[in-house]
Amino acid sequence: MADLPANALREVVSLDGIWNFALAASPNLNDDPAWTRTLPSTLQAPVPASYNDIFTEREIQKHVGWVFYQRSVTLPFSWRDNLVIIRVGAATHRGRVYVNDTFVVEHHGGYMPFEADITSIIQPGETFRLTIAVNNELTWETVPPGEIEVAADGTRKQIVRHDFFNYSGLHRSVQLCCVPKNHxxxxxxxxxxxxxxxxxxxxxxxxxxxxxxxxxxxxxxxxxxxxxxxxxxxxxxxxxxxxxxxxxxxxxxxxxxxxxxxxxxxxxxxxxxxxxxxGIRTVKVVGRQIHINEKPFYFTGFGKHEDYPVRGKGHDAAFMVHDYQLLKWMGANSFRTSHYPYDEAWLDYADRHGVVVINETPAVGMNLAIMAGWHGKAHKPTFSPDTCSDVTRKNHEHALRELIQRDKNHPCVVMWVIANEPSSHEETSRQYFEPLTVLARELDPTRPIGYANEKQAGPKEDKIIDLFDVICLNRYYGWYIFTGDLSGAEKGLEAELREWEAMYGKPIIMTEYGADTLAGLHTVGDVPWTEDYQMTHRVFDRIGSVVGEHVWNFADFQTPTDFILRIDGNKKGVFTRDRKPKAAARTLRKRWLDLQNRL
Ligand code: GCB
CATH class of the missing domain: 2.60.40.10 (Immunoglobulins)
Incomplete structure (x- = not known):
């Protein structure tokens, strides 16, 4: 079930608020069974929120491993004769729920809800200790993948291969639900x-x-x-x-x-x-177009992140509605849930307000060629028994199943993106992705599928594009390549797009393009990092197969703090992290409102 709502026959109690909080003393959960005791209230953390930026201690911000959230809960007496379900909106990246000393459920994957029936464990009227252990470790088997480095002194460091901070914790609401036995x-x-x-x-x-x-x-x-x-x-x-x-x-x-x-x-x-x-509507790929209700649709909008000051990836209804207002102000008609599924509230709102959503799995960072490629270094294959393996693929399949199961009914969702920038020029990527595309089509034959392609897998190098319906390109002409050379960037981009168009004849969405911009920095002339350094959109208008443009990113966002190519995060936001427009906002707004009026 996508959600467990309250209605005439069901009740829901929110367990959001302040929970007692502690870091686990050991990476091995069983060395420190904190759920068997009452945690002191020395540290308390808000739910929903990431815990990383709440506290001042670096060891909490950078913690790798388990943490515990705990609170006491009283089961309403009036719920007797019904089922009692605990529902956790998201525990990033792995959660285990305990009712008093009893383990009730475990879930892998940081961006999906999970639940457990606790009816037989707790009596109506009883007060119990609810503990949720949350683990943020990423390994080659998880989706997204990562690696943990252990220093000589035993300190553990999480290596991620994606460009956003590994925010952790209970990111979405926790609820106690009363559901009829017959349901x-x-x-x-x-x-x-x-x-x-x-x-x-x-x-x-x-x-x-x-x-x-x-x-x-x-x-x-x-x-x-x-x-x-x-x-x-x-x-x-x-x-x-x-x-x-x-x-x-x-x-x-x-x-x-x-x-x-x-x-x-x-x-x-x-x-x-x-x-x-x-919402009654149709979505179809027709030749080089994407049709919604039999009419060609042109995507304008952004790749986003669930990312906010202080609360990290914790869902926030005020920020969400404000982001939607800014999308509307910009003339954006759509966005991509890069690089993981968002809180369901995002989709409910998009359904209600007619915003089109490209919905992405959490498979990001499956690419050992990116950093190695930039520096011309050799690297291990990304898809192999030692890296993204069959076990990773099984977990990826599980994430895809959960995503489609949760979001299948939303009219706003018009496409599934199976992965962001996998190393799709590597030979073994095909073995990895083919079963995933088969599964996606089996689970949902009604929506097109795509994956966000990275530059090294150009039209001649890519090994998997024929398995997908739409070509989604993440390209940084004028930034990572042709840096500071906007005219070279224009030519390079056009040449590449024409090649994709000629070779595949499928619709193309620019799922990422943009430039880091430091708000307030200005020059005369085209200088990277300034607000005046603006890319052209002429190329998109010249190529018939381009059916959408999603700028990277809607807003500045936090990235790993030990990466020197980022200064307090990624600054490719058209808005700052606190949602103030940069100069690009006005340029894009004009273009997108003009496009809207032309349609
Ligand atoms: C990409 C990634 C995105 C990064 C972006 C960048 O291609 O998909 O996650 O943040 O580039 O700014 O480098």
Whole structure:
């Protein structure tokens, strides 16, 4: 289930707030079973938030290994006769939940929710100690991958191969949920539009608990924004049709909702209910275009990060809504959830407001050629039994399954990005990626797939692009190459884009381009790092296959603090980290608003 909402038959208690907090004394969790004792309140950490920048101690900021979050929770007495579920929005990158001394669930992967049924462990009315152990280690087997270096004195250092700080902790809400024993476990909807755009179809599939299945009666109603039921049916699966359909359109969202109710017996009182927003729209790759509702769509927007001062990657509704307001002000119609899945609130908001989302897995940094390539050094193969191996791929498959399972119903999501900048010019990348593309298509035959390509895997070198529908290019002409030479950059970019176009005939999205800019730095002339150093967009306009431009990045963001090519983070933001516009914002805004008016 994408989320566990409160409604007439379900209750949710938020466990967000201040939790007691401690670093584990040893990398081995069992050496320090902190969940068996009450943690002192010497250190307290907010949930949701990364813990790294909350405290002043460097050892906390740079900690590698386990930490503990703990609080006490009382189970409402009124929840007897129901199931009690603990839901953790995200524990980055691995979480283990304990209720008093009892271990209840473990989850790998830092950007996905997970839950556990604790009904049999706790009695209604009882107060218990809830401990969540969170681990931030990245190894060759995790997604994203990383390596841990151990110094002679035993100090451990996390090496990451991606360009953002390894923020850690409980990044999203923790909730205690009361769910009926007979309940709906999943709803899937797939929409289509027929009859020259006049009729919408909503294919639905409802899954329920075993208990409910043996005696089930599912009723569904599709309700429009005015609250009128436009179609209804009985049964756990079927197809609803909507005449005079109002389509979900980019920039003009219309949301129906599917109200699912479960009647486990002849009693006319529902045992459970669940509502899922339904935006009726189609997405298709047609030749060199991406069509939404049968019309070519041109993406304007950004690659983003969940990254904020002080709270790191902790979800923040105020920052989120403000970011959306800035996107709108800019004339941006879309963004990419680089480089991991975001809090579901991002997708709910995009659904509601018609923002188009390219949804990415956490597979970033699978590229040993990047740094080595820059320095012309030899490197190990990225995809091999010692690096990204079959075990990594299994974990990557798991991350993909979880992502599609969570986000399948969101109309805003128009494409899945399987990885960011993998070393796709290496021979073995194909063996690694082919099964992932097969799986993505099996899990969701309705949306195109892509991966964000890095420069070294140019059109002639890349080994996997034929497995994907869209060419997504991360290119830094004028920055990493043709540095300070904007006219050389323009020629280089055009030549490369024309090569991709000629060789593959697929739509191309510029998923990254941009330049580091220090807010306030100005010169006369084109000097890198200044606000005056602006790239041209003429090339995109000259190439028919380019169907989108996502600037890197929406805002400045934090990066590993021991990397000298970054000064207090990556400064390619069009906004500063505290969301103040740099000069590029005005240039882009003008272009994107003009583009909007042209369409
Ligand atoms: C990239 C990466 C992104 C980096 C960016 C940069 O290609 O995908 O994560 O932050 O380059 O600024 O170097």
């Amino acid at each position: 709906i476990t999943d709803v899937r909807v797939v929409t289509d539009v027929i009859n020259s755009g006049k009729t919408g179809t909503v294919e639905y599939q409802v899954t329920t608990t075993q208990l409910a299945r043996s005696n089930n009666r599912v009723k569904v109603a599709l309700v429009d924004e005015a609250g009128s039921t436009v179609a209804e049916a009985m049964g756990a699966q079927g197809t609803l049709t909507v005449d005079s359909v109002q389509l979900w359109q980019p920039g003009a969202a219309y949301l129906y909702h599917l109200h699912v109710r479960l009647f486990p017996s002849a009693v006319p009182i529902a045992a459970d209910e669940y509502k899922v927003n339904v």
